[in-house]
Amino acid sequence: MAPPKLPLTNELGYYEIRMESIGGMGANLAGQILAEACILEMGYNGVNFASYGSEKKGTPVKSFLRLCPGDVEVTDNSPVEHPHMLVVFAEGLLGSVPLTQGFKKGGSVVINTTKSPDEIVEIMKLPGCRVVCVDAMKIAMEEKIPLNTAMLGALSRASGFIDPEAIKNVIKGKIGKRYPHLVEGNMNAFDRGYNEVKETDYCSLEKYPEVPFHRVEPELGYANEPMGGIITNPGNTVLKNHAASRTGYIPLWHEDKCIHCGDCDLTCPDHCMVFEIRADDKGKDNSFMLGVDYQYCKGCLRCVDICPVEALTTEVETNHDVNQLRADLRRVL
Ligand code: SF4
Ligand code: SF4
The missing domain is CATH 3.30.70.20 (Alpha-Beta Plaits)
Structure with missing residues (x-):
């Protein structure tokens, strides 16, 4: 059976998701699980990969997912610059990472927060979109597992087309063999992430414009770096x-x-x-x-x-x- 029609697509026919996270919170694994659910279980074509920065726990991380109907080829393997869905794993990123760059009006924002959608719209200055807030940290602490499973539950809910059972099947398959004692906690966290969201539709809101995407270039590069790579601002x-x-x-x-x-x-x-x-x-x-x-x-x-x-x-x-x-x-x- 063909998967449901994608709610939004870009000029190449892709629905694109960008997860913004911190190394150690499980965004990379969440992206892999989501890709397996959408591609292997639901029948979409797609691609998933992540960007790790300096590749260590505690640094900003991005995970990308690009989906299209099964009869469309994926020909774009570059990072997602204009996501239809933006998923924010940590409120601490607000103000330190330009999260909303390239985010498309009419899309969805899913965020791990104790704040309300009204507060998030103002803090992030979001263009018209759906906002889905979930206290994934609380769920993770209570279920004693990482918070990415609760985020996947909220993400599935926000998407309106990603089958929650497909994601749960992949989670069970991934952890069931090696960590069977963690399956129940993960299933509970997923269901709670799906059900315990605060969501509001602001798609008709015209208050804030889209923020154009631009690639952030380092201040120093091969053309202007001091000889020997010396750091010129000690302290x-x-x-x-x-x-x-x-x-x-x-x-x-x-x-x-x-x-x-x-x-x-x-x-x-x-x-x-x-x-x-x-x-x-x-x-x-x-x-x-x-x-x-x-x-x-x-x-x-x-x-x-x-x-x-x-x-x-x-x-x-x-x-x-x-x-x-x-x-x-x-x-x-
Ligand atoms: S007792 Fe005080 S100084 Fe000693 S480890 Fe604890 S917090 Fe630090
Ligand atoms: S105060 Fe130091 S040891 Fe304690 S959590 Fe922070 S960085 Fe780690």
Whole structure:
């Protein structure tokens, strides 16, 4: 049986999806699962691939899927520049990655967030489209699995044509043999992602225009790079904000439990812990912790593991205001 007609297509006859994520959140695997479901289970033609940046956990990642009817050939293997569906795995990417570039009016945005569609339209300045919000992080934590399965549930719902059973079959096939104990949690997360969405149709909204796509070029290249590739602005990490590297969790410091042992400071690979020297009860100078500088924190949570008294705990980032909690490292340097 032929698959359902694609709701939107470009001039080549393709429906295109771009997933924007952070390494470690499973967007690449989600793209593979989606492609297998659409191509092998439903009968579309298509292609899926991902772009990893510097290929490590914590850096921005994109996964692309291009679909067309079974009798159309896929002749375009370039990254998706004008997606009909934009899938955002991490709110932390808003403001640090130009997510909406090339996104087409009339398409759909699926985003992992606790915010409402009304708030997302304003924050992302979206052109007329459907907005589907899902708290995939909450679902993932409660089902004890990565959040990509809940995102796939919401994505299937938002698409209106990707069969949820086809995706579930692929998930079962992929993890059932190696991790049978995880099948139930994944199925629950998928169904919850499908059902627990907040969705609103803003297709007639004219408030914000489409953002044209343009390829971001590095400031330095073969023509203007200093001899030997020297970095000419030393200390540039002062400007670096690692918020987009976090996968939704932060270490939260509890001052009342902290014994100021410094183990977290020794463990943190990015020197995020802020200490000051001041007199202790006996009048001797000693080091006292003031908190975490979240500007440099990539959310690896090694500090939580090492703390001997549970003065650091793992928390969902969106439940806290890191700007309020932040201890400013530069203030004590
Ligand atoms: S490891 Fe725990 S107790 Fe020690 S300084 Fe860090 S937060 Fe405080
Ligand atoms: S999670 Fe902890 S150890 Fe990891 S970067 Fe952040 S403060 Fe440092």
